[in-house]
Amino acid sequence: MAGLTLPTPLLRMLPIAGVILFWWAMASSGAVRPFLLPSPIVVAERILADVASGTVFVNVGYTLYRALTGFAIAAAIGTTIGLLMVVSRTAKWFFDPIVSVGYPMPKISLLPIFILWFGLDDASKIAMIAAGCIFVITANAYAGASGVERQFVWSAQMLGASRLRVLTDVVLPAATPQILTGYQIAIPVSLIITLVTEMIMGGDGLGGQLLIASRYANSPAVFASIVEIAIAGAIVVNGMRLLRRKLLHWHEENAVSTD
Amino acid sequence: MTKAIEIENLEFSYATSDGGRVLALTNIDLSIESGEFVSILGPSGCGKSTLLYLMGGFISYENGRILSHGNQVTGPGPDRGIVFQQFALFPWRTVLRNVTYGLEKQGVAKAARIERAMRLIKEVGLSGFENSYPSQLSGGMRQRAAIARTLAVDPDILLMDEPFGALDAQTRGVMQEQLLRIWDATGKTIVFVTHDVREAVYLSQRVVMMSKRPGTIKEIVQTNFDKANDVEADEQFNRAVSYVSSQVRSEYASMEAS
Amino acid sequence: MARQNSLAKTSIDVFKKYSPLLILALLWEFCSRTGLVSQYALPPLTDVLASFRWLTTDTAFFTHAGMSLGRAGLGLLLAVTFGIVMGTLMASFRSVDALVGPLVQTLYPMPKSALIPLTIMWFGLGHSSKIFLIFLGCLLPITIATYNGVKGVDRVLMWSGASLGASRLQRIIDISFMAAQPAILAGLRTSLALSFVLLVSSELVMSNEGLGFLIRMLGDGGLYAEMFAVILTVVAMGFVSDRLIQLLTARVLRWRD
Numbered sequence: 001m002a003g004l005t006l007p008t009p010l011l012r013m014l015p016i017a018g019v020i021l022f023w024w025a026m027a028s029s030g031a032v033r034p035f036l037l038p039s040p041i042v043v044a045e046r047i048l049a050d051v052a053s054g055t056v057f058v059n060v061g062y063t064l065y066r067a068l069t070g071f072a073i074a075a076a077i078g079t080t081i082g083l084l085m086v087v088s089r090t091a092k093w094f095f096d097p098i099v100s101v102g103y104p105m106p107k108i109s110l111l112p113i114f115i116l117w118f119g120l121d122d123a124s125k126i127a128m129i130a131a132g133c134i135f136v137i138t139a140n141a142y143a144g145a146s147g148v149e150r151q152f153v154w155s156a157q158m159l160g161a162s163r164l165r166v167l168t169d170v171v172l173p174a175a176t177p178q179i180l181t182g183y184q185i186a187i188p189v190s191l192i193i194t195l196v197t198e199m200i201m202g203g204d205g206l207g208g209q210l211l212i213a214s215r216y217a218n219s220p221a222v223f224a225s226i227v228e229i230a231i232a233g234a235i236v237v238n239g240m241r242l243l244r245r246k247l248l249h250w251h252e253e254n255a256v257s258t259d
Numbered sequence: 260m261t262k263a264i265e266i267e268n269l270e271f272s273y274a275t276s277d278g279g280r281v282l283a284l285t286n287i288d289l290s291i292e293s294g295e296f297v298s299i300l301g302p303s304g305c306g307k308s309t310l311l312y313l314m315g316g317f318i319s320y321e322n323g324r325i326l327s328h329g330n331q332v333t334g335p336g337p338d339r340g341i342v343f344q345q346f347a348l349f350p351w352r353t354v355l356r357n358v359t360y361g362l363e364k365q366g367v368a369k370a371a372r373i374e375r376a377m378r379l380i381k382e383v384g385l386s387g388f389e390n391s392y393p394s395q396l397s398g399g400m401r402q403r404a405a406i407a408r409t410l411a412v413d414p415d416i417l418l419m420d421e422p423f424g425a426l427d428a429q430t431r432g433v434m435q436e437q438l439l440r441i442w443d444a445t446g447k448t449i450v451f452v453t454h455d456v457r458e459a460v461y462l463s464q465r466v467v468m469m470s471k472r473p474g475t476i477k478e479i480v481q482t483n484f485d486k487a488n489d490v491e492a493d494e495q496f497n498r499a500v501s502y503v504s505s506q507v508r509s510e511y512a513s514m515e516a517s
Numbered sequence: 518m519a520r521q522n523s524l525a526k527t528s529i530d531v532f533k534k535y536s537p538l539l540i541l542a543l544l545w546e547f548c549s550r551t552g553l554v555s556q557y558a559l560p561p562l563t564d565v566l567a568s569f570r571w572l573t574t575d576t577a578f579f580t581h582a583g584m585s586l587g588r589a590g591l592g593l594l595l596a597v598t599f600g601i602v603m604g605t606l607m608a609s610f611r612s613v614d615a616l617v618g619p620l621v622q623t624l625y626p627m628p629k630s631a632l633i634p635l636t637i638m639w640f641g642l643g644h645s646s647k648i649f650l651i652f653l654g655c656l657l658p659i660t661i662a663t664y665n666g667v668k669g670v671d672r673v674l675m676w677s678g679a680s681l682g683a684s685r686l687q688r689i690i691d692i693s694f695m696a697a698q699p700a701i702l703a704g705l706r707t708s709l710a711l712s713f714v715l716l717v718s719s720e721l722v723m724s725n726e727g728l729g730f731l732i733r734m735l736g737d738g739g740l741y742a743e744m745f746a747v748i749l750t751v752v753a754m755g756f757v758s759d760r761l762i763q764l765l766t767a768r769v770l771r772w773r774d
Contacts, residue, residue, distance in 0.1 A: 012618070012619040015615075015616050015618075035638075036638070093537065094537045096537075097536075098538065104758070105710075105713070105752045108718050108721065109748050112736040112744055113744075116558060188626065191628055192628040195631055196721075199630075199633060214634035214637065225631070226632065226635060230627040233626050317679070335676065335680040337681060337682040340681075343676075345671075347671070347673040349695070350772055351695045351772045361681035364684075393772075394772060394773060409680075414680075
């Protein structure tokens with residue numbers, strides 16, 4: 001097909017650049033109040049100021065600390081429960097309805113309960129984050145472990161492995177891709193919940209920063225915070241993706257095509 | 260009378276994911292008369308399915324010409340019906356609504372559509388299953404539904420891409436007989452792609468043998484002799500099968516060697 | 518006689534399946550009533566359920582519930598409409614994909630809840646900000662689900678349609694869209710859950726109506742049994758709506774094996 005042969009990454013940037021250009025045009029034209037749509041240049045200046053003063057890094061630090069702590073707790077408990085559900089029929093019977101009711105519900109509605117129990121500090125935030133992530137992680141861990149092909153298990157048993165060894169040497173590695181999928185879904189969720197808890201409870205962290213900006217009706221700061229949050233989110237998501245690629249280098253999904 | 264299919268000097272290559280180009284077909288010259296039953300046979304990767312898709316207009320070509328009844332092929336159309344190995348029935352439609360699809364597109368009135376479709380469904384032996392979904396049918400039944408669907412728009416030419424490849428041996432035999440009956444009754448031109456030598460020799464009047472990639476027409480063998488019911492004992496049939504098989508084998512051998 | 522038995526059997530199966538929840542409920546009641554856990558932090562379940570009486574008569578409970586559902590519903594409806602169209606166009610026309618694709622990919626990983634203060638800045642505390650937020654939040658997942666569904670359509674289905682005389686547009690509607698339905702419905706299910714999350718989040722952050730607002734108000738006022746009751750309502754809504762989507766999916770996809 002005859003046509004432009006620009007290098008593809010460049011081509012993909014064009015629509016984004018177009019949108020930013022359109023944004024700048026709208027802001028400069030005066031058609032929209034600067035309060036509602038500050039110029040991208042003003043927003044960029046604010047971002048640079050945040051970077052220079054270091055405040056954004058401090059806030060990113062708080063947010064990531066809470067998000068990852070909550071995530072880690074959810075990962076530890078959730079993975080264990082998910083695997084337990086595969087080995088123990090009682091565990092499956094007990095946790096199944098809990099997961100199926102808990103999964104589709106908006107966990108954030110439990111935040112007032114956590115605040116009641118743990119106060120207005122990090123504890124309630126982290127508890128909330130953990131509660132928000134645990135269902136996804138459990139469901140995926142269960143799916144991964146229960147989906148391990150019987151032939152793998154039988155081969156191991158035939159070769160003389162004990163029940164525990166089968167679990168650790170066969171089921172766990174085979175279930176890892178799905179378990180990691182659960183983690184990959186949970187990480188952005190942990191970030192989102194952290195932001196919302198920070199917005200509701202105020203204070204520091206990226207969510208708190210965003211809330212304060214909006215309370216002061218400082219729209220360049222609001223836009224700047226959103227961009228900073230987006231970048232932080234992208235870094236975390238991509239980091240998780242790279243980690244998955246590294247851990248699963250042996251898996252088919254990363255096989256180089258031999259066609 | 261214009262020929263059903265005329266291919267002149269066709270060459271076809273496609274781009275690969277790493278930017279290279281693969282020559283799939285080269286130097287293809289082929290004429291198919293109206294009402295003929297022709298098989299296209301060849302080793303895997305020789306491009307026989309690609310050739311069929313080009314005839315059907317599903318893939319576009321740049322070098323050479325493909326004419327159907329004198330008109331250049333520029334895209335798919337109801338004059339060239341296609342039947343795929345994977346049946347390609349619309350799984351969300353019942354058998355009846357699959358068969359009426361082409362008629363729907365032609366704007367035929369509902370009652371007339373259903374009447375024509377039910378007749379075809381009866382002809383292919385699927386009466387009683389018109390309200391079933393494809394997922395409820397066996398492989399052979401799905402293929403019959405697919406054939407009925409294609410016949411509904413009354414194409415002059417039937418392009419068939421290894422249509423019985425996914426069926427078990429018994430069902431395949433039954434379907435082959437049914438196909439011959441349909442051909443007898445309708446007189447359509449049939450272009451039949453297969454890798455099964457016996458099937459090719461049994462069904463068709465001519466067997467077009469293709470070389471390994473880049474595919475070209477190696478030889479065309481006449482198989483338009485009387486084929487008795489008990490084909491196993493037929494000397495002429497077996498000789499033809501022998502010959503064609505040896506030709507195909509030699510292509511495979513040269514594929515190994517290179 | 519046989520039907521009676523199977524109905525009894527299904528009821529027993531359902532009971533067995535959900536009995537752990539009953540056990541948790543009993544545990545809750547026990548721990549709270551006996552004072553194992555402070556009644557202040559965990560009001561007894563029976564008190565919580567009893568508070569529904571007052572809630573539904575004295576406060577504008579149904580109004581708040583209706584507003585919340587309405588906001589979520591409208592936002593989701595807009596997201597579904599635009600998302601399906603956009604996803605289908607992107608998957609069917611390379612020019613649209615080139616134009617819109619990079620935008621979708623860049624915006625997708627952004628946590629939509631970060632937009633809460635922005636939508637409030639733009640639309641104030643009322644309905645529009647929540648509807649817009651939910652619309653934005655659910656738009657991309659549905660677009661991507663539709664896109665993947667349409668892209669994944671087997672080409673032999675499209676080719677069959679073409680050879681049966683269907684035009685480009687007809688193929689998109691008759692074949693692409695239909696074949697993408699499983700993916701679209703899966704996307705709808707996750708978007709439904711997401712719409713609830715965004716709704717409650719935004720109502721907890723800043724609102725003066727809706728169930729999220731009611732929860733905050735009750736909590737601020739120290740009416741914890743009532744607060745638990747409204748939270749349970751939200752939980753129930755999430756569960757029921759998810760079940761409904763599953764039923765819808767089963768009905769629409771009854772052609773599957």
